[in-house]
Amino acid sequence: NYTLSLQPQFLLERAIDGETNSYVAPGSSINSGKTTQPITAADLFGLEAELTGKTLGWDVEINADLSTFNPLNIADGSRYWGDLKNKLDIPLIGEIDAHIFGAYRYKAWNGSLGETDIYSAYGALLEKQGNWRWGKLSNNFLIRAGAGNYQAESFTSDNLSDLWRVNFYGSLNSRYPIWRGKPAALTPEAAYRYSPVAIVPGLDFRTNLRASLSAYSSEVNTSQNTITFSAGPTLTLGTFSKPFLDYTQLSLSGGITLKEGESPFGFDQAVDLGTFGIGINQQIAGPLVLSAGIGMNVDPASIYYGNIINSNIELRWQRRSYDFGFYFNPYKGIGGFRFRLND
Numbered sequence: 001n002y003t004l005s006l007q008p009q010f011l012l013e014r015a016i017d018g019e020t021n022s023y024v025a026p027g028s029s030i031n032s033g034k035t036t037q038p039i040t041a042a043d044l045f046g047l048e049a050e051l052t053g054k055t056l057g058w059d060v061e062i063n064a065d066l067s068t069f070n071p072l073n074i075a076d077g078s079r080y081w082g083d084l085k086n087k088l089d090i091p092l093i094g095e096i097d098a099h100i101f102g103a104y105r106y107k108a109w110n111g112s113l114g115e116t117d118i119y120s121a122y123g124a125l126l127e128k129q130g131n132w133r134w135g136k137l138s139n140n141f142l143i144r145a146g147a148g149n150y151q152a153e154s155f156t157s158d159n160l161s162d163l164w165r166v167n168f169y170g171s172l173n174s175r176y177p178i179w180r181g182k183p184a185a186l187t188p189e190a191a192y193r194y195s196p197v198a199i200v201p202g203l204d205f206r207t208n209l210r211a212s213l214s215a216y217s218s219e220v221n222t223s224q225n226t227i228t229f230s231a232g233p234t235l236t237l238g239t240f241s242k243p244f245l246d247y248t249q250l251s252l253s254g255g256i257t258l259k260e261g262e263s264p265f266g267f268d269q270a271v272d273l274g275t276f277g278i279g280i281n282q283q284i285a286g287p288l289v290l291s292a293g294i295g296m297n298v299d300p301a302s303i304y305y306g307n308i309i310n311s312n313i314e315l316r317w318q319r320r321s322y323d324f325g326f327y328f329n330p331y332k333g334i335g336g337f338r339f340r341l342n343d
Contacts, residue, residue, distance in 0.1 A: 002053030002060075009046035011067070014039055026072040030119060031158050042069040059085040080104040088126075096128040101148070109332065111272040112297050112304035116153050118267055119160055123148020137176050144169045153266045161264045164217035171210040178233075179203040184241035191241055192320045194287045196342040199240040199247055206253070207231040216264055224263040226270045230255030232277075240283060247283035252276075254298075272309050274299030287323075289316045314338075 014020050020043060021036045049064040061083050068077035081103040088098050102122040110116055125146025132139055144167075151162045181201030184190040191198035208230045215223045232253035240247035255275040263269045279293035295310040308331055316325030321342055328335035 001055065002051060005050045005052075007048040009048065011044055011046055015044050020068075022067065023073045023076045030076065031153070031160055037073075040070055042071070043073070045069055057086055061085075076105075078104070079106065081106050093128070096126050098124070098126055099146075100124045108267040110267055110269065111309035112302075112307040113266055113269065113271060115332075116266040118150060118152040120151045121148055123165075137174060139172060139174045141173070142169075142171045150265065150267075154264060155262070155266045155269045156264070161218075163264060165265075165268075166215045167268075168213045169210070170212075171208065174207045174209075176205045177202060178205055184239040188320065191239065194240050194247075194283075194318050194320065196320050199236065199238070201236050201238065203236075204234045205231070206234060206251075208255075212268075212270075214263060214268065218264055222262060222264055224259070224261040224268070224270060226257050226259045228255060228257040230275070238283070244285050245283060247281070247289070249279075249281040251279040251293075253278075271302065271304055272297045272299070272307075273302060275309065277310075287318045289318050289325075290314075291316060 017039075019036055019038050021034055023034060023037065024030065024032045025035045025037070046068065047064070047066045049066075051060070051062040053060050063081050065079040066074070066077060068074055070077070082101065084100040086098050087095055089095050101124070103118060104120050106118040106121060108116050108118055123146055125144055125148075127142070127144045129142050130140065147164065147166045149162075149164050151160055154161045179202055183198040183200045186192070186198060209228070211225075211227045213223075213225045215221070230253050232251065234249065234251040237248045238246040253276070255277075257270060257273040257275075259270050259273060274297065275295060276298045277293065277295040279291075281289060281291045283289050290313075292313040293311065294308065297304045297307045297309055299305055310329075311331040312327065312329045314325050314327035316323055318325075322340060323342075324337070324339040326335070326337055
């Protein structure tokens with residue numbers, strides 16, 4: 001009933017550099033600064049593993065990410081996370097997803113704060129998703145409630161905070177079409193020449209409303225409550241059926257957050273209370289497409305004003321049945337090659 005997937009890795013950049021700055025000094029506390037260390041042969045190899053299956057009606061997924069086999073660094077070079085999922089039918093509410101989760105050294109990203117580590121976590125949550133239409137307005141929602149114990153980086157110091165966290169989260173996405181054009185002829189030579197779905201020109205207005213209520217078991221009974229509203233247009237021009245510049249999609253979004261209280265953790269601290277984002281997909285020639293996006297903190301009262309809170313760029317060769325491309329995320333410092341088969 002289980003499938004184990006193993007992906008051995010050879011760390012090429014580390015082999016070229018002859019050193020690594022990914023870990024704290026051996027024997028140091030986890031929250032001390034990372035140091036540059038000479039590598040051994042065991043530092044050149046890594047492993048990603050995934051175990052999936054089903055037990056007693058629960059879907060099981062366990063992941064491991066090891067970036068070294070050096071005994072001095074393996075505790076700091078290993079990340080593990082897992083999830084047990086089951087569907088429950090509750091009267092008056094309907095079907096919901098129940099999760100039991102656990103993690104060790106889970107990497108999280110939080111806007112202007114960048115990368116933060118959750119050193120350990122375990123808990124449970126209930127989640128419900130759904131969608132509906134109201135005339136031309138299409139909506140989808142997510143509601144989640146959970147509780148867990150977290151040992152994670154503190155927001156106010158370099159120490160780790162070990163606290164219980166109870167959280168309620170709700171999100172509502174809505175889309176309203178303002179204008180619709182016509183796609184190209186639904187043939188492999190036209191609408192499906194470069195895309196698995198027909199591109200329809202148009203102008204949509206999208207909104208997102210979300211709320212988060214969190215309480216923590218600190219001595220002063222801290223809590224953080226936020227409500228966020230973001231909105232903006234998405235304009236699509238062209239049908240992606242001609243050889244040059246026949247597909248442009250431009251998205252703009254602005255957001256504002258109202259906040260009460262503070263989180264003792266860094267991973268869920270609300271710091272970007274005013275945001276602006278822009279994204280573009282542009283056909284250059286034939287199946288060659290450039291995609292890029294950036295998000296910024298635009299709250300003039302914030303010490304993080306002007307900070308990049310996410311970014312990405314990808315040059316993609318896109319066809320009906322497959323696409324591949326090179327991507328780079330400057331915000332996370334991650335780049336690579338991606339290949340995808342459609343259907």
